[in-house]
Every structure is written in structure tokens, then in C-alpha cells.
Amino acid sequence: GAGVSQSPSNKVTEKGKDVELRCDPISGHTALYWYRQSLGQGLEFLIYFQGNSAPDKSGLPSDRFSAERTGGSVSTLTIQRTQQEDSAVYLCASSPRSGRAGEQFFGPGTRLTVL
Amino acid sequence: AQTVTQSQPEMSVQEAETVTLSCTYDTSESDYYLFWYKQPPSRQMILVIRQEAYKQQNATENRFSVNFQKAAKSFSLKISDSQLGDAAMYFCAYRGHPQGGSEKLVFGKGTKLTVNP
Numbered sequence: 001g002a003g004v005s006q007s008p009s010n011k012v013t014e015k016g017k018d019v020e021l022r023c024d025p026i027s028g029h030t031a032l033y034w035y036r037q038s039l040g041q042g043l044e045f046l047i048y049f050q051g052n053s054a055p056d057k058s059g060l061p062s063d064r065f066s067a068e069r070t071g072g073s074v075s076t077l078t079i080q081r082t083q084q085e086d087s088a089v090y091l092c093a094s095s096p097r098s099g100r101a102g103e104q105f106f107g108p109g110t111r112l113t114v115l
Numbered sequence: 116a117q118t119v120t121q122s123q124p125e126m127s128v129q130e131a132e133t134v135t136l137s138c139t140y141d142t143s144e145s146d147y148y149l150f151w152y153k154q155p156p157s158r159q160m161i162l163v164i165r166q167e168a169y170k171q172q173n174a175t176e177n178r179f180s181v182n183f184q185k186a187a188k189s190f191s192l193k194i195s196d197s198q199l200g201d202a203a204m205y206f207c208a209y210r211g212h213p214q215g216g217s218e219k220l221v222f223g224k225g226t227k228l229t230v231n232p
Binding site for chain 1 (some may be wrong): 152157158159160161162165206218219220221222223224225
């Protein structure tokens with residue numbers, strides 16, 4: 001079956017612009033996660049969605065970052081007024097359900113470059 | 116907060132040989148899960164092996180096995196009969212118990228493994 005997909009694969013933007021990154025999880029997966037992978041910080045958790053519960057936003061680095069998940073499926077991560085330090089690979093993952101040590105299935109990521 | 120440390124930024128191994136990647140972690144929880152993920156240049160993170168902390172037996176998946184030392188908070192990955200396709204970044208990750216902790220994965224900084232022919 002299809003895995004987690006992310007778009008775009010690469011995004012180059014100018015400082016101060018807004019960007020939207022999209023994640024399509026595996027069909028039927030109720031949990032969805034966003035991580036950021038940067039050279040200096042490694043892999044960092046950003047946000048977690050589980051069903052209709054309130055998302056865990058504890059990893060979002062600033063109020064310029066937001067995410068939503070529509071219809072319990074597709075998710076969009078929005079970064080407003082991008083800064084050069086936002087340059088990183090943004091990874092999305094999904095898993096069948098929470099409450100278990102289920103594998104998180106990762107997408108190929110979106111490489112964001114802020115000039 | 117939980118932390119994961121991978122002390123080897125880079126490792127190399129000859130094809131067909133065995134290599135061990137180190138990982139230590141810090142937590143106050145008694146029940147949790149540990150993972151090793153592989154990330155090739157394609158950026159796709161792939162689960163290699165997982166270990167549940169309440170299980171004393173070390174997990175094994177074909178050529179991959181772990182040495183889980185709960186008291187020492189150590190979780191090393193052994194790759195036997197290394198193959199060229201094993202070359203990648205390897206990340207150790209921690210996840211707390213779902214009822215008491217967060218669903219998020221906490222990652223180490225990674226170890227870049229090179230396999231020499």
C-alpha cells in the first residue's frame with residue numbers, strides 16, 4: 001500500500017514569506033506527527049495529532065509555526081514569516097493508533113531552504 | 116525530560132564484518148520503548164528494530180540485534196554480516212509509555228555508518 005507522502009519535496013523561499021508543507025498519512029492511521037531535522041539540532045518533535053483529541057503542540061518552536069489536520073487525514077504545517085533558521089528537513093510520520101509501541105511510518109520529508 | 120545520546124558521530128565497517136553502534140538514554144520512567152531507525156540518503160526513515168523496556172530478552176531482526184541494559188540505560192545496535200546497503204545514518208530513539216508519557220519520539224544525534232567493500 002501507499003506510504004506517507006509529503007509535498008513539496010523541496011521548497012526554496014525568501015525570508016519573510018509564508019510556507020505550507022503538506023503530509024498525507026497512511027490511510028487508516030489515526031496518529032500523525034511532525035518532526036524537524038536540522039544540522040545543528042538533530043531530529044526534533046514539533047506536533048502530534050491523535051484522532052479528535054487536542055493536538056500536542058509542545059514542540060512548536062514559536063508562534064510562527066502552526067499545523068492543522070483536516071478530517072483526521074491530511075495535515076498542513078504552516079510557517080509564517082520564515083527565517084533562515086527555519087531551514088531544515090520537515091518530516092511527517094503516522095502510526096495506526098496510540099496507546100501501543102506502534103511503529104511510526106515516516107514520509108520522505110520536505111527540505112525547506114530560506115534564503 | 117528524556118534525552119538520548121549517541122556518542123559515535125561516524126563509524127565504518129568492512130563488508131561482511133560486524134559493527135556495534137552505541138546509544139545511552141536518560142529517563143525517570145520505568146516503562147518505555149526504544150527504537151533504532153535507519154535513514155539512507157533518500158531521507159526515508161526506516162524502523163530497524165524496537166525494544167520494549169519491560170521485556171528482558173534482547174530484540175533481534177535478522178542481521179540486526181540489540182544489547183539492552185536497562186540498569187545502565189544502554190541500548191546498542193549490532194549489525195552482523197554488514198552489507199553495502201546498510202550504509203546510512205542510524206538514529207536511536209526513545210518513546211515513553213503511552214499512558215504516562217508522550218507519544219513523541221526523542222532522537223539521538225545519529226551515527227553515520229560507512230560500509231567499505
